[in-house]
Amino acid sequence: EPIIQLSGTRDNSVHLVPLLHSSLDQPDAPGWPVITPLKVQLLKCEKCSLEFCSPINYKRHARIHRRSWKVDKEYGNLRTPLAEFWDKCSIEERKQVVSFDDIMLKKTPGSSVIDALDAALLEAGIWGFPYVYIKAGSKLLGVIRSSPSISSRDLFGILDDASEGTFLFTGAAECVQNFIFDGDAFNSLEWRNLIASTCFLFELQLVKAWVADKDAEALRCQKLLVEEEEAERNKR
Ligand SMILES: [Zn+2]
Structure with missing residues (x-):
């Protein structure tokens, strides 16, 4: 037959x-x-020979070699307070932090960036990129989509890999957004930049939430002081 x-x-x-x-x-x-995925050409830093998959991460890194660059006093030491903030947040608060609904990366909505990452991770060709980078992107997407119960230690490990070591590198992330995402060569939706872009947005959200929390804390303290003063005055 x-x-x-x-x-x-x-x-x-x-x-x-x-x-x-x-x-x-x-x-x-x-x-x-x-099927063998194409090996991706990495960008090598001329100053220190470190290699980068994403032009966005490469550009963030390159700033440290500028003569004018210095770690912002406040933002340079953000890692510890940000970790403490993440660990004290409830799952509901974390869901707010990792929500990409109301955030823009230049003209691209944050939700488009993670949708594009979601789609790209299903393509065989994406595995031609460094394994650590893609794995971190996949884990980060998991945190954003469904599991913000991760510890700050594990989360920051993912962010370090997804940013190729540039997480919290450039100080106030929002200030450098224009610099980093300037020009057509830095299309945030390009495969090689998708994970770097997601990581950058995550960092923006995290810093923003931490600042808001600090402000709220300062307000609470101020209110408490005023109440104490009033109570003191009423006693007299
Ligand atoms: Zn370098």
């Missing part, structure tokens, strides 16, 4: 399935190209 009957009944489709399977089992079967 022939494997495929070109003319005949609907039964033909049943015979097609074993044919496809047997071809996949034999790598040498003609007509089945072996």
Whole structure:
């Protein structure tokens, strides 16, 4: 009995399935190209030889070699207070932090960036990028989409990998947004930049929420002081 009957009944489709399977089992079967993702050209820093997959991360890194660059006194030491902030946030508060609904990256909505990342991670070709970078992107997407119960230690590890070591590198992230995402070469939706862009937006959101929390804390303290003063006055 022939494997495929070109003319005949609907039964033909049943015979097609074993044919496809047997071809996949034999790598040498003609007509089945072996899928190897293209190796991606990395960007090498001329000053320190570090390599970067994403031009956005590369550009963030390059700033440290500028003579004028110095770590912002406040933002340079943000890692510890941000970690403490993340760990004290409830799951509901974290969901607010990781919401990309109301954030823009230049003219691109944050939700488009994560949708594009979601789609890209399903493509075989994306695995031609460094494994650590793609893995971090996949984990970060998981945190944003569904599991903000992660500890700050694990989260910052992911952000370090997704930013290729440039997480919290450029101080106040919002100030450098125009600089980093300037020009057509820095399309945030390009595959090589998708994870860097997601990471950058995550950092913006995290810093913003932390600042808001600090402000709220300062207000609470101020209110408490006023109440204490009033109570003191009423006693007299
Ligand atoms: Zn360098």
